[in-house]
Amino acid sequence: MxxxxxxxxxxxxxxxxxxxxxxxxxxxxxxxxxxxxxxxxxxxxxxxxxxxxxxxxxxxxxxxxxxxxxxxxxxxxxxxxxxxxxxxxxxxxxxxxxxxxxxxxxxxPQPPNRTNHNALYGPINDLFAAAQEGKVLVEEELSPNVTQSLDNGQARRWTFSSESGNVSLKGSGGNSILASVLLRKxxxxxxxxxxxxxxxxxxxxxxxxxxxxxxxxxxxxxxxxxxxxxxxxxxxxxxxxxxxxxxxxxxxxxxxxxxxxxxxxxxxxxxxxxxxxxxxxxxxxxxxxxxxxxxxxxxxxxxxxxxxxxxxxxxxxxxxxxxxxxxxxxxxxxxxxxxxxxxxxxxxxxxxxx
Ligand SMILES: O=C(O)CCC(=O)C(=O)O
The missing domain is CATH 2.60.120.590 (Alpha-ketoglutarate-dependent dioxygenase AlkB-like)
Known part of the structure; x- marks a missing residue:
């Protein structure tokens, strides 16, 4: 295209x-x-x-x-x-x-509709609301049990944390990004x-x-x-x-x-x-x-x-x-x-x- x-x-x-x-x-x-x-x-x-x-x-x-x-x-x-x-x-x-x-x-931008963020973060729910609430998307390392039960078998998952505005917040996977930054991107x-x-x-x-x-x-x-x-x-x-x-x-x-x-x-x-x-x-x-x-x-x-x-x-x-x-x-x-x-x-x- x-x-x-x-x-x-x-x-x-x-x-x-x-x-x-x-x-x-x-x-x-x-x-x-x-x-x-x-x-x-x-x-x-x-x-x-x-x-x-x-x-x-x-x-x-x-x-x-x-x-x-x-x-x-x-x-x-x-x-x-x-x-x-x-x-x-x-x-x-x-x-x-x-x-x-x-x-x-x-x-x-709600799943199952895809966005440009899918490739990096997988499906993201409620991005706009999360940006208003100052949420942070954090990467979680999943335990083997959880990994097996997920359809895509991925070892990592990104979820919003409401620890508002705490940019240094890290998930167990080590990475995080502000919802407001994702919205701009x-x-x-x-x-x-x-x-x-x-x-x-x-x-x-x-x-x-x-x-x-x-x-x-x-x-x-x-x-x-x-x-x-x-x-x-x-x-x-x-x-x-x-x-x-x-x-x-x-x-x-x-x-x-x-x-x-x-x-x-x-x-x-x-x-x-x-x-x-x-x-x-x-x-x-x-x-x-x-x-x-x-x-x-x-x-x-x-x-x-x-x-x-x-x-x-x-x-x-x-x-x-x-x-x-x-x-x-x-x-x-x-x-x-x-x-x-x-x-x-x-x-x-x-x-x-x-
Ligand atoms: O943004 C526009 O007005 C054009 C969009 C467009 O050309 C497209 O998505 O194929």
Missing amino acids: YANGATDDLERTAFRRAEKKYKLYYGQNSRKKKQQPRPVDLSEVVDFKLILETFDRTGETPDGVHVIRTDSEFPVICLGNRPGFYFIPGALSLEEQCQWIREGLTSF LRWSTLGLQFDWSQRNYNVDLLHNKIPDKLCQLAKKLAVPAMPLGDNFKPEAAIVNYFASGDTLGGHLDDMELDWSKPIVSMSLGCKGIFLLGGKSREDEPLAMFLRSGDVVLMAGEARECFHGVPRIFTDAHNSEITALEKHLSTDSDHCFLDYIKTSRININIRQVF
């Missing part, structure tokens, strides 16, 4: 150059002690929100950009030179954004059919739950503009990407699903980011566009063959553009979600696998 192209070629492609252009780099500003983000020229980043506002006022769009009004309640933007690509600015209400941020942090979780990153394929034998019904219904509704023949979209899997400042998602194709006529439904939550939509070759000059909280992208048909990625998210108050979202997460019980999302972006992309 994310592993196309030989590494030494990457530096030379148009896609790689665009990634480097927008990526976050720090440089020393002589007057300030702290390292500052290097300024980046955003003048070529397409802003579909602005394009839609202008279209609503004047009826005009830039060359090659079309606004279509389908049965769905939102206008949809498509591009003449990228058939199968659809952009729906602000498709998710603030309530919906908040709901998927909460679920994205609490229920989505959470990069992905998978829902529904589980994607096996080592095999780069869906492993239908892995234990999994179905995609939550509410997410399934939402994805079906959002997919409609990309299903002109009125076909049925069946959400079977989703990948949830978590981005902190400086995190990127390198150029890739999503090519492990059987039927590329079906869209990938991709929802953005939290801090604004830049999305690069390339062509079928990494040599094709990619189009850079802003993705804000609530925007939805659909990629179907030919667009499924186009390289794409996220080289940048903006976590500073001016550029993240999450003021409205922040106001919506202002109750005491939402404070923990607000704290996280103020400096993060979550992407949920939903797929039909077969």
Whole structure:
């Protein structure tokens, strides 16, 4: 999924150059002690929100950009030179954004859903709550009796200890890590059919739950503009990407699903980011566009063959553009979600696998 192209070629492609252009780099500003983000020229980043506002006022769009009004309640933007690509600015209400941020942090990373932490620590329960409570994940050395009774036969197990904030706490296995650190290092979780990153394929034998019904219904509704023949979209899997400042998602194709006529439904939550939509070759000059909280992208048909990625998210108050979202997460019980999302972006992309 994310592993196309030989590494030494990457530096030379148009896609790689665009990634480097927008990526976050720090440089020393002589007057300030702290390292500052290097300024980046955003003048070529397409802003579909602005394009839609202008279209609503004047009826005009830039060359090659079309606004279509389908049965769905939102206008949809498509591009003449990228058939199968659809952009729906602000498709998710603030309530919906908040709901998927909460679920994205609490229920989505719960076993049997896998996360990037599985490889090192095995399944981790209630990571978000553990981070709020200042818990520490500690490694336990298991006695031979326990080892034999465990399915995986492992001699070690990681569990949360509530010895709050005691960083030096060590389990019998000798290692420990703060839950809050693990939460910051959470990069992905998978829902529904589980994607096996080592095999780069869906492993239908892995234990999994179905995609939550509410997410399934939402994805079906959002997919409609990309299903002109009125076909049925069946959400079977989703990948949830978590981005902190400086995190990127390198150029890739999503090519492990059987039927590329079906869209990938991709929802953005939290801090604004830049999305690069390339062509079928990494040599094709990619189009850079802003993705804000609530925007939805659909990629179907030919667009499924186009390289794409996220080289940048903006976590500073001016550029993240999450003021409205922040106001919506202002109750005491939402404070923990607000704290996280103020400096993060979550992407949920939903797929039909077969
Ligand atoms: O984060 C995004 O908006 C894009 C995610 C993506 O391309 C993917 O997971 O395949």
